[in-house]
Amino acid sequence: MTKDAHIAALQAQVNQLTVLLDAALVKIAELEQRLNMNSRNSDKPPSSDGLSKKPALPRKRGLRKSGGQPGHPGRTLNMSERPDHRIIHPMTGPRCTCGCDLTTVSAHLDWERRQVFDLPPTLLEVTEHRREHKTCPDCQRLHLAPFPRDVNAPVQYGERVRSLAVLLNVEQSLPLARVQELFAGLTGYGISAATVQAAVARTYDKLEIEEAIIHQAVLKSSVAHGDETGARIAGKLHWVHGFSSLLYTLYVVYRQRGGAVINGPESHLADYTGRLVHDCLNSYLTMAGGVKHSLCNAHLLRELTALMELPPAAALPTSWPAGMHALLMDYYRASDHGKGVVSSKELAELDRRYRELLALADREEPPPKQGKRGRPKKSKGRNLRDRLENWQEAVLAFSRHPAVPFTNNLGERDLRPWKTKLKVAGCFRTLQGAQYYARIKGFCSTAKKHGRVVFDELVNVQRKMSFLRLT
Template sequence: MKYTAEQIKQISRSDPDTIASFITMLLVHIKKLEARVSELERQLGSNSSNSSKPPSSDGLRKPRSMRPSGGKKGAPRGHDGHTFVLTPHPDEIIRHEVKTCSHCSALLQDIPAQSHTRRQVVDLPLPRLFVTEHQVEMKMCPCCGVKQQSVFPEGVTASVQYGEGWKAWTAYLSVNHCLPLERIAQLFEDLSGHRPSEATLLSHIHRVFEHLEPLEKDIRQRLKQSDLLHADETGLRIEGRLQWLHTATNAEWTAYDVHEKRGKKAFEAMGMLPTYTGILVHDCWASYFSGDYRFEHALCGAHLLRECQGIIDYDKHRWATEMQALLREAWTLTKKVREEGRCVTSTILADLESRYDVILEQGVHEWKSPEPDPSKKRGPKAKSKAANLAERLRLHKPAVLRFLRDERVPFDNSQAERDIRMVKVKQKVSGTFRTPEGAHRFARMWLYLHSS
């Protein structure tokens, strides 16, 4: 909307109704611009501390430390530590003899020592190639004259080949340390003087992948039978296109799946959630609430706290501040009673749940959108972030507060988030998986490395 100076002068000389109409139009336009600026500021300022965005999206922004300032440096109180201790069986002992007396220069080689003081140096041995030669015998039977020959061990099929150690190290470096094939080859060459080709390394990874199939099936079965699972998903680029890595995990076992979809189709392909009947901790992704599923829900409190922080930062809503404080208070109380081996009493439960309801009821005037103007264009009006969050808290109250009633349920979904974090590191290193098969190989080997 643009007006020249001459047009504005003409309007100013018009009748009061025209001037009032012009000013009203300007105010409406200004209000739209303010809303647009506010939304852009929200998008620009959103990070992992006040929204559901992952930490990897924060870029070079300096993260805010979760530790209180000051205090003792080093490991936190209660940390076991990893201090070296003297081993009773060293691999090598070097005795440093006293040969002469520093006072009178007398020879002391033949004088027995009265005591020893020990110090040990722990070091890594220099790596080298270890070659095992297998020889099969051939004999002639003296009774019947038939030649007999022993057999090579299973897997020994070529005149010269790589052993199982090469395959295990290749898979470990590629998956757990996210090294590209070229750097793995360079590392082997630096350590042993021998550089395998990238095709050889890929074949090693594929053999490990095939070997782990029975283990993966066993882990999935154990997860299905567990009382509580964490679930999450993250974007993964394969052949330059966005796909999704899904995880279902608990404190002992982890399963991964790669699928082109994020929602229900992926869950069905994974084959775990459709038959699961325990408690699932997740971040309120709508697909988890399908009516076909029989598991109970527990929502991640950390996600809710961050979303409340976003409402506090940009909308200045009081109800979000109060809800954030209530959730933190509830979890602090729950942790305390769990450490004491008790449960939250029914009186405290009723009080917390009542305060939860009151906060949402009193916050309606802040988050509820005004009634649409009937003279304007019809159609559904987009809800604000505050309205969406408040309605989610109201609709899923039992899932939000389940940690109060069930000691198995944690406050957040950190277990699943930790288990998929390194996948983002792998993608940063590689940029994209070149084939879907490579992504599935990575997922299965990561499953093995991060299950007990």
Template sequence: MLAELQEIKARLCLNSTTSHQPPSQDKPWTPKSERQKTGRSSGAQPGHKGKTLKMVEHPDEVVTLPVTGHCGCGQAWDTVTVSDELARQVLDLPEIRLHAVEYRAQVKVCPTCHHREQASFPAHVPGQVQYGACIHGLAVYLNVVHFVPLKRTANILEAVCGTTISDGTIALSLNVAAERLTDFETELKSALLNAPILHADETGSKVNGKLAWMHVVSCKQLTLYGHHEQRGYAALKNMDVLPQFQGTVVHDAWSTYFQLPAQHALCNAHLLREWRHLAEEHGQIWAGELRSAMQLVYHEHKAGTLTSEGKAAFLDRFDMLVQAGLDVNPPAEPIPEQRGRVKQTRGRNLALRCQRHREAILRFLDDQQVPFDNNQAERDIRMACVKRKVSGGFRSAKGSMNFCRIRSYTSTLHKQGTSIWRGLVSIFRGDIIMPNFS
């Protein structure tokens, strides 16, 4: 009973600093930070390139303010020459309204044979009346990039542009954008296969009220999202990248990833939080010492001051502390007539993971390209959690697929410093701005 009580109390103390729990689920007080103090003041540091409002060189409109009336001596200001001018500028949006362009295709009849000939309409004018590329791009921008639900997107467009757009029209914009980005996704997958290191993560995302999963495979310059009803290998196979990838995959030790043919590197930020929980809530000294040793060797490695002797000493200490963790957490006794594996304590499971996946945990020490953590994928998948809070899940599997493909495009553009807005508008103009895949 005491052991069960301790386990329950420890579970209640879990937060984003001691487990996989996201910071959004933490209690109101500020959690402890893993960052080490640098002694620098908060805010921008010396040399930071700031952003401030500046006057434009060529204003669109100039309003001259004349000096009128009379001077105190009686001289009329209208008769005095201007000696100088002081300028102030107001930067604002012009009035936003729909710009209607009417295309008139000429029709001519040959006076000789009476053949009737008509000029062709442009490809982007297929119907009698349609919205242009900017309206479609803005609808997709609001819904996919900023997670504004369909109804609210329609309300914003009505308030700003003065036009009433239905949910169906916005859904059509998403369908068209996703269809036209098919070639982009194909090239994106090929580029990811050629990357030396990829990051992977997943999070829950509902479709029509049922739990599904959003997956991400990314690197510094590229992002691929996928949505699947399963969390495991079937989802990775459907994305068609990781099952063929031969480089290094950085992940959080989810068992499915170990089925991949790639090399593995584990997220040590997750381990630091789990070691902290064991040390603070369960009083396991080995976990606290291993956490401190890992932090020290990471900062030495990052600063370039880690020597071969220091690295060897850390590896010996790592093995010693992991073994101490196994000794402190002996295997649980099998329960008679119980099928399957016997449930082990949290401490033993963590020590076993450190022992079994030692090479993947410490790969960052041997390969300079391998990062210490999986923050790249964590940042890329965070938007799915924000969407879940702001606008909930998806109405259909097709809607989730559309969202993931468009979001892959906008995220990749953002990483490469290309305007997302220009990219979305280019989709509907038929000249898609492609990111750099090399």
């Protein structure tokens, strides 16, 4: 091999190694980015951050101390005017220290009293029902008085026991074995798993009208929240869709994340015409009808943070993500931390900066690359920049409408109980069981939003007298 041929071979080898090195650096950058993902720069939950997690949005410091705040009503245990039991403690000595005999002196009980609130030895009362019967003296026909309609077995649990079982299993996410253990400890009676499951199924059937009322109430709300989370049901991945407002919560279990359940024939949002707050899932954005959109700015801030933390090998240095992150926070502070609207003067200046940053992003982000087939591929920064431009009204809606929040926190908060339930149970064994949980949990969430006691409302459901039917 000649010297020139040897040099050419080495140059070809260097070029090949350079290509491989560039590809390896890009792959390493992608893996590092994936390793550095947390709740600040991705959709990972804050619980995955461990002890290093921080608030998603900055909080006002120095204004409030820890503990109860001024004006808080508190929950001090007050004395009862009608105690169930009263114990009189007699004096231990018959004489005063001066030697006077106190046995003939009248005792008074108005000096001081103390009360102890505690559970009774057993919480279960047994009520026996007996019906009269009479025999006709002429024809000897037997006549029997009817039992109450809900007393239909020789031995059964009452409506409050069934409501407690549903409360513990659904609202408090206790597994069946824990419900049985707690019930036995409080009452001295062992309740079977089948009884708990039957109580859940019965409550589900009785809440059909309430679920329809909740659905219509959310559809009529001016601002609603939509979100979804995955759940393992019957061995397959399903999706739990939350559709909620300040006072109502609806859950829908479906086999897909989007599509028909959002903007198709099985949609629970088909008739909604208010403003829907969501995290920019495409199925929401393509909804037909008069729905207006508001994008969750917490998601946008996390995406901007991820772009700011990209390693140099993954992308060209850009300055617009940091500028847009700071600008959105300026909008947030100018709107009184998302509680009001921005003044027209401030809004004009902030909107001008918004347009300037979009123009800067257009220059800094690489243009789409056309592959061998399909649409041109865009970078993450280019995708985010286009979304901020195309959906500017939805991104900044919170700064113009007082009822629109800065984030989709309400929708995400309404879905958290599902994660708690799945962490405890691992999965739902049947789709029917997940649907039971969805309807009952939606009613419990709605009751709490209305300031109702969930247990009392579950008892009222057994009597078909829930607060939703009476309002």
